[in-house]
Structure formats: structure tokens, C-alpha cells
Amino acid sequence: MKRFSGLNLFAEALRGHTGWPEHWPDKEPKKAYDVIIVGAGGHGLGAAYYLASKYGVRNVAVIEKGWLGGGNAGRNTTIIRSNYLYDESAHLFDHAVKLWDGLSQELNYNVMYSKRGVLMLAHNVHDVQSFKRHIHANRLNGVDNEWLTPEECKAYCPPLDISPNARHPVIGGALQRRGGIARHDSVAWGYARGAVAHGVDIIQNCAVTGIRRGPDGAVLGVETEKGFIGAKKVGVSAAGNTSVVMKMAGLDFPLESYPLQALVSEPVKPIVPCVVMSNTVHAYISQSDKGELVIGAGTDQYVSYSQRGALHILEHTLAAICEIMPIFTRMRMLRSWGGIVDVTPDRSPILGKTPVPGLYVNCGWGTGGFKATPGAADLLAYTIAHDAPHAINAPFHLDRFRTGRLIDEAAAAAVAH
Amino acid sequence: MILIHCPYCEEDRPEVEFTYGGEAHIARPLDPSALDDREWETFLFVRTNERGLHAERWRHLHGCARFFNAIRDTVTDRFEVTYKTGEPRPDLTATTKAAKAGGKA
Amino acid sequence: MTGYRIPFGGRIDRSRPLTFTFDGQSYEGYAGDTLASALVAAGVTVFGRSFKYHRPRGLVATGVEEPNALISLDRGADRVTPNLRAPQISLYEGLVAKSQNRWPSLKHDVAVLNDVFGAFFPAGFYNKTFMWPRSAWEKLYEPVIRNLAGLGESPVARDPDHYDATYAHCEVLVVGGGIAGMEAALEAAAKGGRVFLIDEQDELGGGALADTTLWATVDDLRARLAAADNVTVLTRTTAFGYYHQNFIGASERLTDHVAPFAAKGAREKLWRIRAGEVVLAQGAIERPLVFNGNDVPGVMLSNAARTLALRYGVAVGRRVVVMAAHDSGWRDALALHALGIDIAAIIDMRTVVPGDLADEVRAAGIPIYPGHAVTAVSGRLAVKGVTFAAYGTGKPHKLACDAVLMAGGWTPSVHLWSHAKGSLEWSDAWGAYLPAKAIENCRVVGACAGAWDLGKGEISSALPNAMSVRKQKAFVDFQNDVKARDIHLAVQEGFRSIEHIKRYTTNGMATDQGKTSNLNALQIASNVLGKPVTDIGLTTFRPPYTPQTFGSLMGHHKDALFQPLRKTVIDDWAVAQGAVFENVSQWRRARYFPKAGEGMDAAVGRECQAVRSSVGIFDASTLGKIEVVGPDAAEFLNRMYTNPWKSLQPGRCRYGLLLREDGFIMDDGVSARIAEDRFHLTTTTGGAPRVLSMMEDYLQTEWADLDVWLTSTTEHWAVIALQGPRARDVIAPLVEGIDLSPKAFPHMAVREGTIAGVPTRLFRVSFTGELGFEINVPASEGQKVWDAIFASGKQYGITPYGTEAMHVLRAEKGYIIVGQDTDGTMTPYDMGLDWAVGKKKADFVGKRSLARPDIVAKGRKQFVGLLTEDPYEVLEEGAQIVVHPDEPVPMTMIGHVTSSYRSTTLGRSIALAVLVDGHARMGETVHIPMPEGVIRAKVTGPVFYDSEGSRLND
């Protein structure tokens, strides 16, 4: 791996950039690996990276049915925050936020993590009660989150309309200053490059077609379009397609996959300095380093793998954005797209072992997976390496749906992820 | 916006009149107390999340207000057939043609 | 480029000159001009600066594919629109246009340093640097990058325009108003159904508007369309997205083409069209050629020069070089030549060109160079000349010129086809993908179907120059400054899928969405990878086809019409009384009624005191109400609610608790049995739709055998809560047909009669702990009854109270509010509502879940009261509770404050909370660490006032 740095960039510029090697070579699968990760998104590539770099498991392959980073890693609105209510969630997401900090340096790949702050708007008394509950819980958990008055919201984010005669007036907000955004593709690419540097094989265009299990039920490896690949440990990090993969191992999962749409505007000079979310009007917005307003919509109502969203969802989303930021009615939508998000009954992820020995899963992130990327990847790697969950992800076990110990942030707070 | 054939109204109506009701044919057990925790979990939470033909419930909330069932392909979002609550899930392998006539995708 | 106005021809109206400004300088054009045509006619060459390198850029195209000429249109300070394409801006008198992405001026842009040092900013450069020192990313690098990025400036003022929307239906929708589209529309119209024809331009005709020989045909087709009464023609309308089942989103621009003072009505209109069949006639877009210097202002698409000349009467230059890889360039040259424009040469990359075309060109005296290509372009702000050579190698020749036209072949516009998930097939003849198999009921006609002779060009995937690709400024994506060498670099760095190449280089991600660049990038990648194009993949076209305003997508949901604000029939009265409101779900509710000079605390205290000491009146109309009727009504409720219902006698009320199937509290409310087969249910304000929907679900799909029906009556009834020791005295003079005596009409009873002459369902219930009535009357009579009660109550000092006093009063009694004291994770046992769970019931919704291991385990949070040690300290709702205040962060939190008030009745603060094992902690002291210090409080039961309930039963 050739090191990335300003100096090397300068040196390469002088010789026409001929010296940059490929980020990741195309690999044909070996007969067997110690660990196979299914799904080359940020979470899967990251898990391979941490397995190889941190947990000493170097004989690792990541298998991807399409091109790496082509699923939700490259389709999300890149919001990063950790101001979750419950201890379990706050610890989980804050683990990720701590890893985000310094990730560019660790990977030697600028993922453009920008701590521009995430501001969640309160529009009614119930919102205030809920946000204050978050703020106090976060404070005692060591997670930053602070209350802003409407005027402070406006000062922090000038495009906001805080007029009291809006249909949904802004009556305050909760701000996490460490929250922000990152460049989504770079995260997948940086992890891929980092993993490869530690000996990981990345095998693209190779769909998994089955999971082979031994007489004792334990995993023996995966069947793929390129033949059988052996591995005693398989980690599945396949987002919206998790149910499909789990069925191959004979497991039915408490998951449903929904279309989630997002859109960007044409690029403009800096105008939205932070991330703004409003659960009451159902929309969120930030501005990318390129200048595009990046806007998230709600999920469509039905289960789907079509990645084809409906127009009325965009109508509602843009009406909502223009309700909180009326100056944007003349801005123009440049591109909209759909992803598939996998949602659990309590909207919290499932991250840990499965009933099948040797099969590990990281799924159910719903609309909130990007922010968790480094944390989820590290914890999946830890769980695979130790065949036991880390204390942080132990509560996110599949068994909670049987016992009733749900981690239901949405029910608790009605706050969208 | 999908058009959905309401089996009660007997016409295609726009998606915004409907609400999605989750997977179909998951009957509430007659005696829930007889189920163990695992079985109850399965009833409450486990879903096929089918990639392909998916049996699901819809309600024509802003129409006849009835729940009904549908088989929809979750890859294309195409409705193969819709049918009334209480009717058995159609076997589409045998009756694809008839189903399509009723479903009007 | 030294463009000029040709003294004749074009479709402009030379009798109507128009004045406009660009970057402050005044120009003239004609009605029928676009901003682009008028500026070219005025000799302007530089239209904008590119995104990354800030290179000066000229006009490339005359349609939606224009990548460079992005303009801000200023229609007044509150009507600024950035990033519009100059060729799509219709000229009007007084138009004010500004260039973008430059400082201090378009001709002298400081940021052009990016270009000077362009070698340091290849594709993906930002991934490789700006990482040290760590803090510099946010403080230095990112702000600089951000300021250099972005094109125009966002509007900063509230937009005074409004936007319209509609649904529409037709049997056939034709997208594209060129000849193919018009013919398709007429053909469809002849069959008799409703036909829509949509075109994005000011007038129908499409590409034919740039071919005078077709104008007669266009006129004829237009006349026949106008005569067909089943055809709706929408011009200035862009079909931007093709959604499920032939549902098309289109946006009509209604006012931007007229001067602001003359603009009337909505600015844009969103058409949501459901079509039986869709016919796509979107045409094709000409491809630029990729060669060194191809972005110098004055290098443009050949067809654009033709369009400017024939449609707008504008010559792009006085001496023009055509670089072709396709016959259409030759025809364009002939057309320009016929208008007196000097064609310096046709340089064609192909060695063989059609003989008849060559003969015609030779006859016109135009020099031709088959098998040659332009290898360099001189000039910075305008083309001065070209260097060309035999293709690939060869001795360079120089030629002076002021414009270079690129004819690289044609790319069918398959955007909408792709939105609709139609399949595509590679065509070698076209060097492009053509529509193959449709999923929807859709067909394609004209150039976008691969019809006509626009294919058959030569496709080149290598630069026409022996020089290293790294040394050539050969642009693929003009706006995003992607050069051929960036694609080479991406491949070198391991990006092999076209999606990876696109994302790494940003090719095709500009505001033109790759309309001119995608195919060239694909060809180059194919060449570098040594793989056929079809092995590299194809990037997905996503809606919208061209950028669409947020306003048009928002439609009429603007300002007051964003969402309905639901108000009760008493709302006007409350407004007149000076009430302060709060929004609760979709409703607006009076929160308190301050008297002059009163703050919230004082008003709420006074309101509470009035209820406790005399009588208060409260608008409870927002409560959800459901009428449950039928022989099986009691059986149904028995299955839904935790408590038993069959034993409830007609005329009596009961508190009902509703769980979700997962065992957690969903809603509650007091309900009454009106008759043997008729119940009047109430729900929380926000929960009403959810509850009804859940009940319908069980009724229709689980228990379809029951004969019972549910009807929302929320809005039928106005509900007036009258609470306080004098409540009975107030209504007594107004009520007829009901014996109000405590014995005949006890607490938790319901009676029917009249009040103030209006039929009523009168509930004797209380959410305050006082003697109380909830008076249900038809909403249409609500204000009348309210007025009568208010008048009758005058002598007792009747006091209107709002939601805040209601909250305090109920909290003093320990009554929960679902959604505030519970949060979707609480069971009846957690909330101390064991009494509301029917122990003998075999089943009810949620019962089985209450037996799950972690629900019966110790350590669950339970509902308690809290009394601060300092009675004047009011805890903050949402504050967290700990046992050990000195524990370092992260602290062990055992619960939180759910409700907290200053109680005038009790002369101190009170709070409700949920606390781990709270029921076993009575009397314990807990700690609430706040930023300002730790507050100590004692755990108590949740009932603070009249725990025996004696006041209720008076």
C-alpha cells in the first residue's frame, strides 16, 4: 500500500500520478478462509479490516454480490450522531463516534468526517420533554447533547425559519456538536483499502447462494456463484438482504426490508452549516462538501427490494424541508434514489451470534446504519474473533425478541434515526 | 404511486388511499397462553420478508376501509393478485394467468 | 468565438427587441431568444466557471444537456434562482442574469489557481490528503473546499411565489414534442382516448425546430394537435420521473419566461399523471468528442451551433471548424455554410465518409480532412485556432478559427425508460444503449428508440492524439472537470465497475447528470480496461430527468396549507379570550388563559385553584371517540382491553387500558356503556387514529365472526369538561331529562338528556379528582352549549382552564398521561395499574407478552411520585435519576422524571417518575444530577391529593 499524504500527492503530481497502486485487487476466492464476511458495505469491509488489523485474524475474505460499497454504504445521507436515549444505544453509537474521530488517520484515507453538529428540532411540548430526557441521559452517559432556544437554533443554522406562526413552529432544539457527516463512498473504500493492506481478499460480483452446514449444524462455508468457499466462521453484514441470506442458513429473522428514499439538490455555496433533523415534519437535511443539499425522506410503507421509491414520499419530504427552511423552494432536486433498509421490531440492530454455530450477524440498522459503521464493524469483528459478543453489543442479541428486553428508541422517544 | 386493485371495491385505486398491514396469513393464536416464549416471539416478530412473491395485508383505509390480502413481487413491486380477507392464499404457480387478470398490475 | 446575429431567419421575433443584463452589462436580444442565444449573438464567449478547476467555460449545448452555462436568474431579491441553464432561460424584457462560481468576476476568477495546480487535484485527491494535522480538516481544509465547491448561491429570502399541483389521467401520454412525439400523439388521439403530449421546450417541434425544411411539417402537426379536442398539450413541462404503473411526474413552468411584473398565478405546477400507455419520444442528445482542449470556450456541440443558427438566427463564429465522427456534423456544416458562415474545415476522425455527403461539402468549397482529428485548441477565453493531425499520429497542422463544433454521434435519451426499469441493449451502431424490453405498458418512438439515421457514427475510446493522456486537457465531464486521464487514474487505482469510476471521478454526477459524458466515460473505461463496454456495467438513471424545484414538488403544501391544523369548535372563543396555545399531534389546544400581566405559572395556578375551589371549564373535544355498536360489542371490548367489560351495566363508565400485542401500554380512556349493544369509547388525543386502526385490524382479520362495528365519532361530539365542587350547580339549570343527584347519577355514570336544549351524552367523570362532568354535544352546537354553561357559571366564578392546568390537576391525583408518563416500553404492572388488568380473563390483546421472562423479571422501571427536599424546586421533565450522585460518568441511571409541576393546591412542587424497582423504593431518597447541582428527592406513591377519592363522589 502506498501511503497517502500531501507529500506523496505532490510527488505523484510531478510524475503524472503513475505511481498510485490499485486500492484493492480483484481476487479469485481461495478454497477456504478463517472468516468470511458476506456483504462488502462499510460494515462488512470494516469488520474485515478490524479482524485483520486489530484481532489478528488475517485469513479473511469479504464476498459481495455486486460492487463494493454499492448498497446502503453508497446510498445514505451520511448522518453521524450518538445522542441516543438508552444506555445500550448510547454506548453502541458513541463507540462508533469515537472511532469516527481519527478514522481518516487510522485508515490513511480521508473519509471527510465533518463534526458540523446535528440539530434536532422540537416543535411541541412533547418534543421538548423527549429531547430533554435525551439530553439529561446523554449528559450522564458522557455523550454531548445540549438544548438550544429557537434563537440559538437560528444562530447555529441560519436557513431555519423560527417564526412563531409557522404551521410547526420551532420551539427549541437538541444539538450534538460532535455529530456530523462523512463522505460515504470514502468510508467503504478506505476500509477496503485498509483491509486489503492487512491481507484481506475482497471478492466482488460473487453472490452467496447458500450456507453449508455440517452434521452438527455448524457453518462449514458458503456456496457462491464462484463455487464453494470454506470457512468455520461466517459474518453476515448484508443490510436489506439479510433475511435472504439468513434463510440460506435456515433461519427466519425478525426483519423487514423497506425502501428508503433520499435526494440531493444542485450544488450551491455553503448555506446549511450543520445537520438538521425534524421528526415532527419528517425530514432531515445537511449540505455535502460538494455543496449539494442532502435530504432524507421517510421509508415507503411497504416491504420492498425494488429500490424504486414513490413520488408522493418526495413530495412530502420537500414540503417538510420547505416548512422548516422556506428559502429553499426555488432550489432544485438534482437526483433522488432509493435504498433498502432492514428494520427490526424495536428499530435497534441485531449484532452478535446466531443460533447457528459459526454464523454471526450484523443487521437491522434501519435508517441509521451509516453512523454506526466503525462501531458495528469493530464489534462484529470482536464477536467473530472471540466467538462471544463485546459488552457493548451483548444487549443487541437476537434473543431479546423472545425475552422482551427490547431496546426501543423509537417507542421511547418517537425520534427518527 | 402504486395502483392497487381493491377486491371489495372491484377497481384499481391509488396507493395513497391504502395503508400497508404487514405480512398476511399470520393468524393470532386462539390460545396465546399455550405458546412458549419462542413460539410467541415467532408470532409477534418473525417475518418471511420475502424477496419475490410476498403475501401481505393492505387496508383500503380511505376507500371501503377493508383489510384484504395481496400477493406482490417485492423485487418489482408488481401486484400479482389481491383477495379478500379469509380467502386462502392463491397458488400462483397454477393460476398465474387468472391471478393476473384479477390483480391488474 | 465571435458570435453574431445573422441578419435574417430564425424563429425569433425581430420586431420585439428586448433588453437584459448579464453580470451587470446590458445586452439586446429578441423575443423568442434564449439567454444563451442572445449572449452568443452579442459575442459573449465565457458563460461560467467549471466546478473544480474554475476554468472559463462557454456554451456547449442548446438544451437540457448544457453542462457549462449555468446562470443565476435574479427576478428580485426574493426570487433569485441559481444554476439555471442559459439555453433554457427564455428571454424577457429586463431579465437580470449573473454568472456563478467565480470571484471577483467571470473573466478574472482567483480560484482558477485550482486549474493552475490541477495536477495536484486529480480524481479522489481529497481522499489522499488533508489529514494532518488532524484538527486542520475542520478548521482549514474543509471550509476552503466547501467555499470553492458549489455552483450558484442559494436563495436566502422567503419565496413569495406559490406552486400548484394536480393529478391527471389519460389513455396515452406522449413525452417529447418532436415530430415523432407529435405523430404518436395524433395517432393515439385518432383512437379516441384522452392524450397528453408533454414537451420541455417553449414550443413543440423538438429537434425539427433546427431544420427549416421541417418547419412546414411541424406547423401542420401542431395545427392538427390543436384541432384534436382530446389532446392536452403541455409545453414548458418536463416529465421528470417515471414511477410505478405508468405514473409520471411532470413539472410545468408557468411564469419564469415572463417578466416578474407580468407574472400571474402559480410559478410552477406539478402534474401527477396516470397513463394507460406511455410513449417516450425523448429524442437523442449529441455527444461531444474527447480531445485535448475540448473545453475552450467556443468548442461546442455541432447541433447546438445549428440550432443557434436556424432557430435563433445566431452564428457561433465567423470561421468555424467542425470535428466530426458522425455524418450529422457534415450536414450541420452545410447548413451553416448556407447561412454564410465560413466553415474552415471538416475534420473527421473516420477515414471513410459517405461519398454523396463528401461531394456536397466539396462542392460548397469546404476543405475536408478524413482520418484526422483536432489535437489541441488555442485560446483561453475564446477559441483562436486548432491544431489537427492524422488520427492517432501524424504531422500537426494549424488552422485559425473562432469556433469548433463537435459531432460525436448521438445518445438516445433513455432516462425515463430506465426509471421504469425497462431493459437496455447495447448498440454498436449507435455506440449507445437502446431500449429493449419494457416492464410497464410503454413504448419508445423516434430517435430515443434508435429510429432514424442518427446512429452509425464512429465511436472512439482513445484520445485522437499520440501524446500521453496524462498531459492532455481532454474533458469528459465538463461541469465536474473530469478528464480522460481521471478515468485512466481511477482504473489504475482499481476502480473497475462503472459505478466506482463514476463515484471516484464524479463523472456524470454534475447537474447535467452525465447527459453528454456518460457514454464517453464508458468508452474510455472500456478501452483502458480492455473489456467490452457491456462488461463494465451501466450507471442507473434516477429521477429527476432534469433538476426540479422543491417548490414544484411541494405543490400546494406551502405555508398555511403545509398540513391541516385541526381546531375544535371552541377555538375561536379561546382565541378571543387570549388563550395561549400548544400543538398536540395535529390539534391546536388552549394551554392556558392568561389574564393581563400573568405568566404561565400564575395563570395555571389560578386555573387549578378555581377547579379545586369552585368550577373550571375545559375544552376536551380533541379526545378520540369511538362508537362501538352491535350485539358483540362487550365481547369485543373484553378481548381488546385489559379490563373486563361484560359486567359493565348500561349507564356506567369504566377506565379502559389498551395494550399492544407486545404487552406495552398503547392508550387509555374512560368509556361508557350507552346501551346493551352500544359503547362510547374515548381515547387520548394523539392516539385516536392508531386505536381505531388497531381495533379494526383485530375485528376484521382476527374476529370477523363478531357482530360489532366501530365508528369514529371524535369530530361529531364537542366535549366540555366541567370540573370542580360547583360543577353540578352550574349545569343544573340547563339540564333536562337527567336526575343529577349524586345517588341517581354517581361518579363514573353516563346519562342521556338535553343541556341548553341540545341533546347530550352527559358523563359524570373526572380527570381532576373533583366532582366533574364531561358534556358531549354535537359539535355543531358546541359553542352554543359552552356559552350557556359559561353564563350559568358566572356566579361561581367559572374559570376556563387549559391543557397545562389539566396536567397539573391530574398529576396531583397521580393519573397517568399515556405518552408522557408511559413511553411505549411500559406495562400495566410497571405503571401500578394492576387493578385495571382483568385477572380472570383468559386472554386480551397483549396478555401473553406480559408473561415473557424479561417482563416479569426484577429491575423494571415502575411508576412513582417524587417530592423534592426543597419544596420550591421544580424538577425538569426528562431529568434522570441516580442512586449515587458521586459516581463518575457514565452514571448508572435508574429512571427519569416524566411529569413535574408546581402545585398551587399543595403549595409545593410535585413530580412523577419511573424508577427501577420503584414500588419497593418508597421513602428512599434519590438524586437528580443537573448541570447546576444535584437535587435530592424522596420517592413516594404517585397520588398527592385526596388519595381516598372523597371529592369525586360528592
Place this chain on the structure above:
Amino acid sequence: MIEIAPLAVSAADIKFGTAPVEGTILGKAVRLSPSQPLVRYSLRAKDIAVLAEALGRKLPEKIGTSLDGIARLGPDEWHALLPAGTGLPLVEGKPLAVIDVSARSVGIVVEGPGAAALIERGCPLDLAQFALGRATRTVFETVEMHLWALAPERYHVDVWRSFAPWLWNSLAEAIV
């Protein structure tokens, strides 16, 4: 207890129409007016005969059609929209339900050659296929309404009371 800035009373404070609005849409004449007072009943039964007998009236059989002021909204649901003063018996003890919901909704009459176009701004139904005598529940954007085709170029729209100001203004906005 949370102290917040008072809401401005003007917040989306739009009113239901008291006077008709007349004008054009897409060049066609249209008139919007509040309907006369009406009584409304929700009528429910699994068996149409039982209900018809109990009410002593003939009921429409096809879902989505109306007869003499009663529409069949669903397989077990009818809705009566009758002149003020017309009462229906709240029958007891039979497998049916009669519920007086007279005050739940208010009516809006949309008439004229532009009536369909005005409604189609927010209603996704194809009104060209919505023949005389049709009646159904549907939506205008996100707001539920009952739509009755009562006479040529004349529709009656029934909407829940608190949504009426929004619907009225959404319709009136497009009339020029």
C-alpha cells in the same frame, strides 16, 4: 412543566368558507360553496337485507354507488347523507349499527364545468370514470373525504369538521 414561547394565533389559522367562491380553473367555470345543513348516519351490517328492513329503505348494492342519499362505502358499510330533519332510527338489539354522525363532517359543494379539475388537484381518482351516482371515501392529498357525484358537473365533498378549513382553502386557492 415546560415553558415555551407562545404560538402565534395566526399559525396556519385559516377559516372555513362562509361565502361561495366563484371563478375558473384552467379556463373553466367553477363554484365552491358550503353545503346546506345535512344529517349523516353511519350504517353498518353484514347483511344488506337486515339493514334495509330495519331502516325501511332500499339500499344501494354496489360498493361505490349511492341511492336516495345513501351510499355503499364498503361491504358492510353504508353512509346516509340526508336533508336536515330526516331522522333514522338508532335500532337496538339487531346485528347492525346505526350511528348518528351528523356533526362530524361539513359539506362542500363543487360545481361547474371546472369542478372535476378542481377536485383532481388533490384527489388521485379519475373523475372522468366517476359517473353520476358514484360515492366513495377517498382523499384530497392527505385529507380523507367523501366524494359524491350528485349531478352533472356537481360534486358534494364531505370532510371531517376540523379538516374542513384546510380543504376549503386548498380548493379555493386554485380558483382564479
